[in-house]
Amino acid sequence: MALEIVPPPGGFHGPVKRSITIAGHPTSISLEPIFWAALEAAAAAAGLPLSALVAAIDHARISAEDPPNLASAIRTWLMAQRA
Secondary structure (H helix, E strand, O other): OOOOOOOOOOOOOOOEEEEEEEOOEEEEEEEOHHHHHHHHHHHHHHOOOHHHHHHHHHHHHHOOOOOOOHHHHHHHHHHHHHO
């Protein structure tokens, strides 16, 4: 039997760019709205401001041997939290 693929609630949406300050430096991050919502929920669950959670993910990302871009690191981190 074939798997039926249905759009997520609210449909499919492309990335939304938002500005955020990390360690005193402004940067722009483009994520799909579903990832922004998951990131905001993760920050709230951890009792952190969104910028602090992104800074922590960024710190872990740049210490990797071959660091991905920040948006990819955020998406990967969020998916790993589901596991």
